[in-house]
Amino acid sequence: MPSSSLKRTSLYASGASVVNMIQAGFYNQDCQVYDLEDSVPPADKDAARFLVCNMVRRHRPKDKHVQIRVNGIYSRYFNEDLEASVRARPDALRIPKVEAAGEVREIDGKISAIEKAAGMEEGGVKLWCTLESHIGVLNAKEIAEASPRVEALILGAEDFTASMRSRRTKEGWEIFFARNAILMACRAAGVDAIDALFSDVNDVEGLKIDARMTKTLGFDGKTAIHPRQVDIINAAFTPTQREINHALRVLDAIEEGERLNKGAVSLDGSMIDKPIVIRAQNVIAMARAAGIRIGGDS
Amino acid sequence: MIVNSAGRKIPEILNGRALKPYMGPFSVVPADVPVRSKRRLTLLRPGESKRRASLKDAVRAVGLEDGMTISFHHSFREGDMIIGQVLTVIRELGIKRLRFAPSAVINIRNPSIVDFVRDGTIDRIEASGIRGQLGDAVIDGLMDNPVILRPHGARPMAIETGELEIDVAFIGASSADEYGNATGLTGPNACGALGYSFIDARCAGRVVVITDCLVDYPCVPASISQQDVDFVVVVDQIGDSEKIGKGAARVTKNPRDLLIAESAAQFIAHSGLFADGYSFQTGAGAISIACTNYLADLTEEKGIQASFSLGGSTSAIVEMFQRGLIRTIQCSQCFDSVAARAMTSNPNIVECDNSVYANIFGKGNMVNQLTFGILGALEVDVDFNVNILTGSSGEMMGGLGGGPDVAAGAQVPIVTLPIVRGRTPSVVKSVFTLCTPGETVAAVVTEAGTALNPKHKTYPLLKENLEKSRLKLVSIEELQRVAERLLGVPKPMPCTDKIVTLVEYRDGTVIDVIRQIKRR
Numbered sequence: 001m002p003s004s005s006l007k008r009t010s011l012y013a014s015g016a017s018v019v020n021m022i023q024a025g026f027y028n029q030d031c032q033v034y035d036l037e038d039s040v041p042p043a044d045k046d047a048a049r050f051l052v053c054n055m056v057r058r059h060r061p062k063d064k065h066v067q068i069r070v071n072g073i074y075s076r077y078f079n080e081d082l083e084a085s086v087r088a089r090p091d092a093l094r095i096p097k098v099e100a101a102g103e104v105r106e107i108d109g110k111i112s113a114i115e116k117a118a119g120m121e122e123g124g125v126k127l128w129c130t131l132e133s134h135i136g137v138l139n140a141k142e143i144a145e146a147s148p149r150v151e152a153l154i155l156g157a158e159d160f161t162a163s164m165r166s167r168r169t170k171e172g173w174e175i176f177f178a179r180n181a182i183l184m185a186c187r188a189a190g191v192d193a194i195d196a197l198f199s200d201v202n203d204v205e206g207l208k209i210d211a212r213m214t215k216t217l218g219f220d221g222k223t224a225i226h227p228r229q230v231d232i233i234n235a236a237f238t239p240t241q242r243e244i245n246h247a248l249r250v251l252d253a254i255e256e257g258e259r260l261n262k263g264a265v266s267l268d269g270s271m272i273d274k275p276i277v278i279r280a281q282n283v284i285a286m287a288r289a290a291g292i293r294i295g296g297d298s
Numbered sequence: 299m300i301v302n303s304a305g306r307k308i309p310e311i312l313n314g315r316a317l318k319p320y321m322g323p324f325s326v327v328p329a330d331v332p333v334r335s336k337r338r339l340t341l342l343r344p345g346e347s348k349r350r351a352s353l354k355d356a357v358r359a360v361g362l363e364d365g366m367t368i369s370f371h372h373s374f375r376e377g378d379m380i381i382g383q384v385l386t387v388i389r390e391l392g393i394k395r396l397r398f399a400p401s402a403v404i405n406i407r408n409p410s411i412v413d414f415v416r417d418g419t420i421d422r423i424e425a426s427g428i429r430g431q432l433g434d435a436v437i438d439g440l441m442d443n444p445v446i447l448r449p450h451g452a453r454p455m456a457i458e459t460g461e462l463e464i465d466v467a468f469i470g471a472s473s474a475d476e477y478g479n480a481t482g483l484t485g486p487n488a489c490g491a492l493g494y495s496f497i498d499a500r501c502a503g504r505v506v507v508i509t510d511c512l513v514d515y516p517c518v519p520a521s522i523s524q525q526d527v528d529f530v531v532v533v534d535q536i537g538d539s540e541k542i543g544k545g546a547a548r549v550t551k552n553p554r555d556l557l558i559a560e561s562a563a564q565f566i567a568h569s570g571l572f573a574d575g576y577s578f579q580t581g582a583g584a585i586s587i588a589c590t591n592y593l594a595d596l597t598e599e600k601g602i603q604a605s606f607s608l609g610g611s612t613s614a615i616v617e618m619f620q621r622g623l624i625r626t627i628q629c630s631q632c633f634d635s636v637a638a639r640a641m642t643s644n645p646n647i648v649e650c651d652n653s654v655y656a657n658i659f660g661k662g663n664m665v666n667q668l669t670f671g672i673l674g675a676l677e678v679d680v681d682f683n684v685n686i687l688t689g690s691s692g693e694m695m696g697g698l699g700g701g702p703d704v705a706a707g708a709q710v711p712i713v714t715l716p717i718v719r720g721r722t723p724s725v726v727k728s729v730f731t732l733c734t735p736g737e738t739v740a741a742v743v744t745e746a747g748t749a750l751n752p753k754h755k756t757y758p759l760l761k762e763n764l765e766k767s768r769l770k771l772v773s774i775e776e777l778q779r780v781a782e783r784l785l786g787v788p789k790p791m792p793c794t795d796k797i798v799t800l801v802e803y804r805d806g807t808v809i810d811v812i813r814q815i816k817r818r
Binding site for chain 1: 551553554556557716717718720721745746783784785
């Protein structure tokens with residue numbers, strides 16, 4: 001059962017399709033993103049905004065982190081999107097094409113005003129900022145630290161590669177630096193890092209390889225473009241039984257060491273240092289959040 | 299009116315016919331009498347021919363008269379070109395008031411069956427389902443006599459009890475010889491198994507084989523034997539091979555259907571009955587085919603083999619067989635050409651007589667031997683009753699097929715359906731048309747969770763095993779609440795008092811009726 005504390009997968013549902021929005025609630029993604037931007041044709045923007053906000057207000061999935069992706073900051077829809085979306089009380093807004101900390105601060109101010117006018121607690125609606133250009137990536141740390149509302153940065157690889165004049169490939173070397181730059185910014189600011197989507201829906205093996213890379217680098221999650229990708233990405237982020245067993249042994253060894261007042265603790269002939277302990281704790285926390293019962297858990 | 303044991307109001311008499319209300323899945327015991335047949339004794343001397351030059355000559359030769367019953371099989375599906383040709387000839391001969399009794403859903407457009415009803419050629423229809431233009435017209439009150447819909451197993455039962463006596467069976471065959479040995483396996487318009495025609499060939503008064511591919515005597519292999527055939531007619535074309543089923547049936551990419559299919563396969567795998575020698579019927583819908591693929595992988599993973607698959611065969615089932623995961627395919631019809639072709643080269647893919655498949659009074663049928671049955675549905679209600687006939691706007695959408703038979707026979711019958719379709723809930727308080735009684739359904743699998751039927755005999759076993767799995771178990775009431783919370787409660791369909799269709803159960807009792815829809 002997904003929990004809103006996990007951010008492994010984010011799945012888009014188009015605000016232009018009631019059916020898609022209804023169905024999206026039944027998949028296993030941790031984060032549900034209702035989209036007002038790219039998937040909605042200009043003629044349907046008003047209707048989609050109405051539908052999405054009602055969906056979030058009245059039928060939000062209980063066990064998911066609920067987000068609304070608004071239109072671009074400089075689009076003519078942005079202010080209306082913000083006004084309606086904040087009042088729908090999603091967990092977060094996804095802001096596309098963020099390039100500067102100043103933009104985030106301006107949005108923060110606008111949201112605060114809407115929250116105040118609506119009698120909502122200030123700061124409740126968080127921001128997930130998508131960085132989709134070389135400028136955005138270069139400013140990642142400032143953007144991540146621009147407001148306490150910022151909860152995550154996301155790499156938007158398609159537009160990023162266009163801005164870099166690079167060719168988008170499945171191997172992803174063209175976004176390797178951007179991935180790491182965003183990750184470092186997120187770790188410095190203490191926010192989550194969400195990796196770019198893998199666009200070939202039919203390439204299951206390719207997605208598995210890409211998701212492994214995402215996890216290996218250290219991302220907290222990845223965007224899914226199609227429901228069929230959700231379980232594959234979740235699996236990549238969910239610790240295996242072998243990883244859990246090893247983590248438990250590490251933690252047991254540390255506990256035993258503390259009980260015996262040992263200065264240095266080793267396991268299978270290798271020293272257990274602080275990073276190993278942190279990694280083991282993260283594995284157990286991630287497994288528990290994913291609904292895996294550990295040891296004496298009930 | 300009387301109320302049957304499923305809670306539906308049934309008239310005691312309709313158009314002079316006394317109706318028997320449904321009283322439970324195995325409540326009717328047949329009279330101890332010989333089976334009925336209209337088969338005639340016939341002398342054919344050496345040198346005499348069964349060939350007739352045209353359909354008109356054959357219709358004259360069989361002595362078709364006003365008020366008689368004619369039958370067809372449905373194995374050419376949407377590509378059928380035989381029914382239209384035969385009915386056109388019958389109309390030209392001025393024969394009226396026929397009972398039209400195909401083996402399943404027929405949806406031919408050009409010419410339309412509706413026209414043959416309107417001009418009086420046909421005045422009664424008995425099938426497993428109707429849809430399209432004919433379905434719309436029937437539910438809007440086209441016919442004076444209500445249509446009788448029966449599940450697959452009830453048709454041979456009705457033929458053998460004399461309820462449905464067939465005067466002339468017209469059997470389309472993709473290859474045949476001049477003496478009437480015939481098959482659906484070879485020829486340019488091959489359709490595969492002819493399992494639905496066996497009973498017609500055995501019991502009809504006269505049998506006409508119609509083909510567009512006359513082969514040298516004897517036709518081998520042959521599904522229909524010369525001993526059952528009176529006349530043979532060669533026509534230009536018996537079907538449109540594009541529509542009969544070309545290539546492998548498409549595997550769905552719809553993520554919702556895949557989710558339901560995977561859940562159904564996981565249900566089977568964790569049921570406690572998934573062991574070497576299990577058997578199954580999955581069907582041909584999008585969810586069914588995807589479920590077969592998932593089931594194949596789970597079977598391989600566990601290192602077991604299914605003893606048999608039953609019913610309609612698909613390329614997915616054939617692939618499972620070729621991977622060594624099924625010992626034998628018992629095939630009553632082929633849903634795609636891969637399934638049809640596979641029958642010609644594998645002795646363990648067996649053409650299955652529809653009567654052997656599901657006839658409740660047939661001395662034990664194959665559905666009784668099934669471990670798992672996957673059933674599709676348009677609607678399910680909180681009593682687990684299934685509607686597979688009528689859609690949300692009062693349109694005829696499908697056929698009973700073998701659903702009621704499989705549900706009654708299989709150890710674990712599983713209904714799969716999305717909780718909502720478009721903007722209509724499909725888990726409802728009470729189904730519009732009751733086709734398969736809830737007491738024969740073990741579980742309903744949806745994208746929003748799986749509901750076990752506490753009244754089904756397998757409930758304790760399934761509950762114990764599935765609670766240990768990662769499947770999301772919910773009550774059927776919860777599924778209904780989720781569907782209604784999302785989409786609200788649709789207004790009830792307004793109907794007149796006129797009964798346009800009788801829905802029979804597999805034992806010949808009436809489980810529900812469909813009334814004429816009142817159009818605004």
